[in-house]
Amino acid sequence: MYKSSVDMLRCALRSASLWKCDSFIWTSTALQCRSRSFVASSRWGKTPTQGCPSHRVRYYCQPGERGEFLNVEQTTKLQPTDPSEPPLEKRAPFYTHLQDCLSPIDVLDASQRFPESQRHVSSMLTRMWDTTKKMTEEQRRYELQLMFDHLGFEELCDRAATDAWRMRSDDLVYSLLAMIKLGVSQNTRVVQTLLRVIQERVNQMDEKCLSVLAGSLRDMEDSKNVQALREALRLLLKDRISGIQSIVVLQSMMRVVGKNSPLHLKKQLAMKALSMTDKFSPPNNQYMFCSLAAMGLNFKPLLDVCSKKIAENVHEFPFNRLLAVLISCRELRYRNYSLFSSVSEYVVNTFDMWSNKQVILFLVTFEDLGFKPAALLDAFAERILRKSDMLTLKDLISVLKVFSLLNHDLKDDRQEFLVTVTKALESYLSKISHIDLLKAVHYLALLEHFPQTLLEKLFQPDTLDLLLEKGRQSNKVQKGLQGLDLCLRLDQPHLPPPLTSITNFQIPAPAQELPVNQEVLNVVREIVGNDAVQESVLEQGVYFIDCVITSSGQVEENRGAHDDDSGTLKCHERIAVVCPPHNSFCFGSTHPRGNLAVKLRHLKKLGYKTVLVPVHEFSSLTEEEKIKMIHKLILPTQESTESQTIEQESLKT
Template sequence: MSVWVTEEVMRRALRFSCRRSLWQPRGLQVMTSVRDASSPDQPLSHIWSTRQSQTLLAGNLVSPVRYYFQGKIHTEGLEEKGRLSAQPSQSSFPTKIQPTETVSEQTLKRIPFYNKLEGCGSPTDVLDLTTQYLPTNLQISNCLMHMWGTTKKMSEEQLRYELQLMFEHPEFDKLLQMAMKGAGNMRSKDLTYSLLAMVKLGVPQRSLVVQVFLRTCQEKMNKFDEKCLSILASCLDHMDSSPNVNALKEGMRLIVDARLPSIKNVMALQTMMRLVGKDAPLVLKKKLERKALSMTDQFSLPNSQHMISIMATMGFYSKPLLDICSKKITENIHGIPFNRIFMVLRACKELLYRDLDLLTTISDNIASTMDIWSTKQVVLFLSVFEQLAFCPTALMEAFAGRAMANSDTLTLWELLCVLKAYSFLNYDLQDHRQQFLDNLSQALDSYLSKMSAPAVLKAVYCLCLLGHFPAAPLEHLLQSSILEQLSPTIPKLLRSQERMFQTVDLCLRLDRPPLPRPLTVPPSVLGDPAPCNRSVHPRLSRALQDALGDGADGTLQEAVVVENFYLTDGVITKPLPVTKGSSPAGEESSPAESSQRIAVICVPQSAFCYGTSHPRGLLAVKIRHLKILGYTPVLVTEQELESVSEEERVAVLRRRIFPEHQGADAEPKTD
């Protein structure tokens, strides 16, 4: 019995001794840190305050390359931090062997902290929890990450309120103080996660605590694994340029360059590619491209998907690599989830990369599996296809059926996206066109009272491009109360609104829609006509003059502006061929009736839907209005002018302007 009592006394003495050795220094370090970070008269809030952080950092920022390579902190205000970093970790046990009971008890003591942390629903809940415990370095990192995690699903208003409470909470300063004190002893993952959480929570980037973490990352960067580097890269993406941020970015590029030859798997390579960022030197991007091309035989389907999005992250266009990835995706399109397909399309848009087989395959696959996609998902696909200037015929045909059957379930955002996609891509549903547009118009009527003035203008503008003129939206747009709200101060936005109003005005005057009462666009919102500064393409000008020869076949006017809005590169007036019995004897036809006006328009390839000769919305309405005004539009692409010889250009123009001379060989004038 006495032996048992003696052993129990020894155990309790050991526990007390361990607790004392673990807790007592931590309290002393906090006091020292407070004394170093600010004078006794200054509040702790200065640790993260922008004004104070700028004062503390003024004149102390050394060259970022020196920070990275030397791995030291040279400012006097941070010398104490370096000395403290050399001390044993606060969150670790003493190096001496400890009794098993002590370790198990300490582990059990930590469990309630994490259980309570999981139950915290806001940043202030976490801060309240820190008053009950003195967190270790790991727990500090977990607290910061959980605080950020609780804000992710908050509404904008709730987030603003919670962040204000967080910054005003007295424990927030103490938590940042402890984080700054323990930064040098944190594990690499905890260090990078803590920095990311602070940046996401809005801690000022120039504050002392953030700068300490940035400099500590510089010291430890050579020991970072791929995950830590990836977390750090995500953090730096959300930070403004500064000496320490730039130093870390440069350091990551040096690490990528150094580790590149040893990379053996695709996932590691893609992590390195994501780290370099858009402003990396082109030489480094080329090295990564060569490495990726040498490993294409290892590419899986997910690798191919991520490679395209990573190239968008890098801001690097590599057609060989993009083509390989596109082919892989095209061959395995079935079963790819929405997020990944959409991610690929968005990346293609950012890179200005379009592969006809890839886009067509994605469109056809979505159309054939329409039932598994929600309306929001399909609308997102339509929107990104429109941004790529690609007309997904199968998808637009399939979705039109769903939209006609359930137009009343479309949200306002979905409705506006659908109108924009169908109008800008100039898609004609033919037999179902009128029903489709009528149903969308009825759905739009139900939202008019809730829509902002710019949204009403965009909706009416899209309907006008489609040649559809419902009375209710037009009348609502032209109300004085709506027009008064359309007075932007940004010149670019103002010019955009004026162009939309000018198009609506032309449609009302030229298309002459049957409306309950006449409507006109007030001159005050039309602005001044855009000055015609664009000159006629010199090659087109020479080819037109050569095609007309001596002028016997017609007369040419160059750079003609029609209706003070539409610019035509040339208008050719030629006599109509006289046919037997074309006019009664003794009657003379007027000059307009006896001649034909041909409007020659030079257009970029971007004016057509990608991979086709189908004109997009703006060009389509221009062609429609020119025909109403009695012109015969003839389109010539810039690519045609650049890619053929002068003789071939003249021959092409003569075939299109004088088809009667060519017989069966004549080409269509417009799509």
């Protein structure tokens, strides 16, 4: 007879292989336990919170188990350490030998030479993980496969599950972290056993143990036990945030809290981090971006402080850290012009040390953020002109995407750049996919470049029919075809007739009419009169114009007639007033991005003189300034004439 159900559990765990997912299926029973109430521990200088409710936590060895749940009450006190463990001086040879191991197999072989100990298990697992960190991906896969096939690994997992109840808290969390990093499935009983014991100990763990536990949970998929521990950490944090003194611990907690946590808890963590910014090291500033992104919290005061420190010390950050900051900005929808400028200038000043892959990743991320690093684009274009054969097909498509959507003008090098990129694309013509071909041709069309060879390949009946079919299912493919068709019809390149438009392609009607900017419309009517304005014009079924000015009769009445009529509108002239949203411009400027730039180009070819009103600037002006701004945009020559007249009068005086 066993003295308690815990002993029965231990016996069952010893009876089968514990690390293989399909080696043993526990079908008769599953375990259910009451977790202790997660109250604040005195380890962080807090008195226990009274009245916390007890939460029930279920222990699952395999997902989707069926059967009755057996209540397990722990009747014996768990010892954090084994009293029979040998003293440190007798364990020293083991740790010395462990440091000489260079692969997981070496560690497993070494485990046979020394007596068993709870601390040995954690040390061996951690060392096995450490040895794989510096391996190449291929070598790591090979070594891990050898590890899983080694009989010693099964014995090590057996010992980990058997001795988990007697392990110290730090050995528990480090063993769990190492197993997750080594790729042991979290559905195995050894991992679930560690999770179950950690649930019992979580209220007794200090900052360091909780930080390591948070790192493990961050990389684990959702399951009953993982969710229970995440909820435990959230409950602990409510009372322990003010007592956290380690920045690393705080950031680990922020990452494990996740996006589904209550907003007030996220803000408490962010406020605590803000109070500790004077202690931040450069890696802490970078890691804070990732931590806030993991929580899904755009906390601008904290991000501004970290951005300033990163911008001032940008040379201290390697590529992966700088890229992680930019990716976090994209996820948080946070933009800081000083930060982006500092990163792009640093990359330009050290351009030779960056590979093509690294520069392209920077450029693609900047494009996602809507920021145009002009100097970096020029430098990379110059490198492409020298070494275009170094770019892969994926690189070429990414380059075209960035240059077209950021509407970057290479000026004198423009034509040479387009020809060079086109030749590089043609070298991949035999193995390029239909979707990639459409992307490449579409981006080139946005740049007003139409290579005949690529178009002939795209317009082959089989290719075009397949794309038209996919266009009915994919919105992205449909937009690509629509943009290409518009460019072919409106730019009218010198091509054979079969390549001037996409046959059998119907431009879909807009889902709804776009709203007119009434504030701009009222100012325009005040300047030119109601009869001269036509609102809500849709050109080619795609391009929306807020209003079109068709005559100039009222301009002279409202603003006074001038002897020199160079500043008045001509009767046959049509002015298209366009009010794009702020995200149609590159961040920090009024430079139009790709789609807006193409729209302006096409409206000009349709006979319009286009007036672009930056709404984000217009809305912050006074009424008098708004009228002056629109009048200057509509009649720039008249403004110039008036300025010259005033200047001449002042000179005479």
